[in-house]
Amino acid sequence: MQEVMTAKQLADYLQVNELTIYKRVRLGIIPAVKMGRxxxxxxxxIDKWLEVESGWDQEFETLLRRTQVFGKQAGITEQKIQQAVKEVRAK
Known part of the structure; x- marks a missing residue:
């Protein structure tokens, strides 16, 4: 029989905050099964996912850092991004 974990148990297993689990599930990062609510x-x-994700996470973090550095150098702020999103959504 397969071992099934709750979000709390998975958070303990991965040594992260339970809210991190919910956030990453919502973003489609962590594979989950919905049973009712x-x-x-x-x-x-999860173990197979960890094997695949371990390398990908490092690449993603590197890309994110590079993007943040580029954004700062280009003068892009969070407020400018939010304003641009509002303008696009208003169209």
Missing amino acids: ALRFKKDI
Whole structure:
């Protein structure tokens, strides 16, 4: 029988905050199964996901840092991004 974990158990397993689990599920980063209103996580799937993600996370973090540096150099602020999003959504 497969071991199934709750969000709290997965957070403990990954040594992260439980809110981090919910956020990453919402973003489609962590594989989850919805059972009614509750999320469940199959341990074997999480373990396979971790093997794949470990390298990808490092690449993503590097890309994010480079993007932030470029944005600062170009004078792009969070407020400018929010304003641009509002303008696009208003069209």
